[in-house]
Amino acid sequence: MASAAGWPLDERGVAYGDGLFETVLVREGTPQLWEAHLARLARGCKVLDFPLPPRSALEHPLTQAGQELAVLKLILTRGSGGRGYAPPASPTPRLRWQLSPFTPDAARWQAGVRVRYCRLRLGLQPVLAGLKHLNRLENVLARGEWSDADTAEGLLCDSDGRLVEASCMNLFWQREGRLETPRLDRCGVAGTLRSVLLECLPIAEVDADPDVLASAEAVWLGNSVQGVWPVARLDSPDGEPLHHWTIGTEHRRLQAIAHDLLGYPTRLDD
Amino acid sequence: MASAAGWPLDERGVAYGDGLFETVLVREGTPQLWEAHLARLARGCKVLDFPLPPRSALEHPLTQAGQELAVLKLILTRGSGGRGYAPPASPTPRLRWQLSPFTPDAARWQAGVRVRYCRLRLGLQPVLAGLKHLNRLENVLARGEWSDADTAEGLLCDSDGRLVEASCMNLFWQREGRLETPRLDRCGVAGTLRSVLLECLPIAEVDADPDVLASAEAVWLGNSVQGVWPVARLDSPDGEPLHHWTIGTEHRRLQAIAHDLLGYPTRLDD
Numbered sequence: 001m002a003s004a005a006g007w008p009l010d011e012r013g014v015a016y017g018d019g020l021f022e023t024v025l026v027r028e029g030t031p032q033l034w035e036a037h038l039a040r041l042a043r044g045c046k047v048l049d050f051p052l053p054p055r056s057a058l059e060h061p062l063t064q065a066g067q068e069l070a071v072l073k074l075i076l077t078r079g080s081g082g083r084g085y086a087p088p089a090s091p092t093p094r095l096r097w098q099l100s101p102f103t104p105d106a107a108r109w110q111a112g113v114r115v116r117y118c119r120l121r122l123g124l125q126p127v128l129a130g131l132k133h134l135n136r137l138e139n140v141l142a143r144g145e146w147s148d149a150d151t152a153e154g155l156l157c158d159s160d161g162r163l164v165e166a167s168c169m170n171l172f173w174q175r176e177g178r179l180e181t182p183r184l185d186r187c188g189v190a191g192t193l194r195s196v197l198l199e200c201l202p203i204a205e206v207d208a209d210p211d212v213l214a215s216a217e218a219v220w221l222g223n224s225v226q227g228v229w230p231v232a233r234l235d236s237p238d239g240e241p242l243h244h245w246t247i248g249t250e251h252r253r254l255q256a257i258a259h260d261l262l263g264y265p266t267r268l269d270d
Numbered sequence: 271m272a273s274a275a276g277w278p279l280d281e282r283g284v285a286y287g288d289g290l291f292e293t294v295l296v297r298e299g300t301p302q303l304w305e306a307h308l309a310r311l312a313r314g315c316k317v318l319d320f321p322l323p324p325r326s327a328l329e330h331p332l333t334q335a336g337q338e339l340a341v342l343k344l345i346l347t348r349g350s351g352g353r354g355y356a357p358p359a360s361p362t363p364r365l366r367w368q369l370s371p372f373t374p375d376a377a378r379w380q381a382g383v384r385v386r387y388c389r390l391r392l393g394l395q396p397v398l399a400g401l402k403h404l405n406r407l408e409n410v411l412a413r414g415e416w417s418d419a420d421t422a423e424g425l426l427c428d429s430d431g432r433l434v435e436a437s438c439m440n441l442f443w444q445r446e447g448r449l450e451t452p453r454l455d456r457c458g459v460a461g462t463l464r465s466v467l468l469e470c471l472p473i474a475e476v477d478a479d480p481d482v483l484a485s486a487e488a489v490w491l492g493n494s495v496q497g498v499w500p501v502a503r504l505d506s507p508d509g510e511p512l513h514h515w516t517i518g519t520e521h522r523r524l525q526a527i528a529h530d531l532l533g534y535p536t537r538l539d540d
Contacts, residue, residue: 007277007284009366014277014345016406017287023353048407049414073353075284083293083343083370085406085413085437096279100353123393123457124429127411135405136286136355137318141397143355144319159394159429167355187393 001099012081017134019077020044026070036192061097071102112232112247113152118142122187130190170194173216179203193224218250228255271369282351287404289347290314296340306462331367341372382502382517383422388412392457400460440464443486449473463494488520498525
């Protein structure tokens with residue numbers, strides 16, 4: 001199910017990636033973490049300086065959702081424009097959407113995942129940091145670094161070597177009993193699950209280099225669509241194993257709180 | 271004049287800016303600096319890892335060009351894809367084009383231009399540096415920093431404070447008689463006019479901080495569509511004047527060589 005039309009030739013979303021997107025878990029027609037998605041979209045519109053459509057327009061696709069679990073992808077662009085980077089003085093933003101059936105990977109919730117470090121480093125761009133904008137070539141290149149099905153995700157550092165995120169998930173770890181996640185004020189996407197977890201748990205946003213994971217008692221990846229995956233193994237960019245974690249009760253607490261927010265199972269076996 | 275269709279809803283060019291573009295000056299049906307444009311497009315396809323269309327497809331739009339001066343904009347994307355950053359294993363790249371009449375700004379060739387420093391700093395991304403890819407939000411934000419018609423361009427530094435380029439033109443200067451331009455191995459777009467000038471003139475690619483311009487005898491901006499603009503005045507991000515240059519014979523040499531390459535006037539008065 002999707003909005004009827006595609007994109008016109010002069011769409012600035014294609015020309016410059018001049019827009020934003022949201023990927024929303026929809027359960028029985030109800031968008032999960034919807035306020036957090038709307039808040040991030042509003043922040044993006046403010047930074048890019050074009051108007052946020054009315055809530056009714058953003059919620060219209062939900063009228064098409066059935067009872068099954070689905071993912072709603074919203075793309076909001078600055079709309080049409082002439083040649084040249086200068087934003088039109090009075091842009092008419094364009095909203096398109098797609099609604100797709102979705103089944104989460106329950107095996108990954110249960111057994112945890114294997115991840116690897118990516119070679120690609122994220123550039124620093126504080127003005128755009130945290131936003132889910134359409135300039136995502138770094139993520140595409142990072143995701144292109146592995147093709148084996150055993151590797152679930154890739155961890156990314158910034159150009160200064162600090163840990164940031166995974167290619168499409170946020171990163172969390174526990175060290176000496178404390179929950180931590182990388183600060184996202186220079187690059188990276190501030191996930192909606194991350195933002196809600198930060199509100200309800202004592203998770204510290206930190207500057208950290210990759211060494212921190214070696215001393216972590218538990219590591220997780222999470223986003224608002226997939227839920228939370230415990231990390232069982234971390235590999236080098238060549239796929240050589242660097243660290244292993246035994247998935248235990250330590251991992252289940254953060255996962256249970258996140259899954260409760262998303263309507264996913266909260267009681268998983270160790 | 272344009273390729274008939276727009277873009278489908280699942281176009282990765284919109285979703286992730288997953289593609290490349292070229293903006294080509296077309297004179298009497300002949301694309302100027304065409305080999306340099308094709309070479310940059312080929313480099314981009316190699317980095318993004320999708321096939322370059324055959325030359326005949328890239329040149330097809332030229333059959334629609336009349337005798338008047340025009341700009342051909344080519345956009346080449348990875349094409350359609352599902353949800354998720356992972357590039358399709360066998361992408362079918364999509365090519366779209368627009369051909370528009372064009373009149374260069376002869377007054378800027380003659381009198382030179384006023385430019386300003388932008389506040390925005392470009393993030394470092396060596397993998398994508400030099401390419402004309404579709405992730406151009408930094409350029410859009412930079413171009414949004416001024417709206418007065420007296421300011422022709424904005425100069426950009428990278429996140430380490432080094433000079434890189436202008437929002438849609440490359441930067442050149444002369445210092446102690448030597449021609450220099452910023453290295454573009456960490457960020458920025460390597461313009462086709464710049465690449466051809468580097469082949470035919472002793473222009474040094476340097477790491478330089480903005481101070482270098484204070485001691486420059488001449489400063490220019492140039493690209494393959496507009497030709498070369500001498501810089502007459504450089505402002506702060508607030509529009510406060512920092513430096514002035516008197517446009518003289520010093521400026522006309524580089525301009526004449528560039529304009530000869532593009533078929534623009536080579537003899538301009540001082």
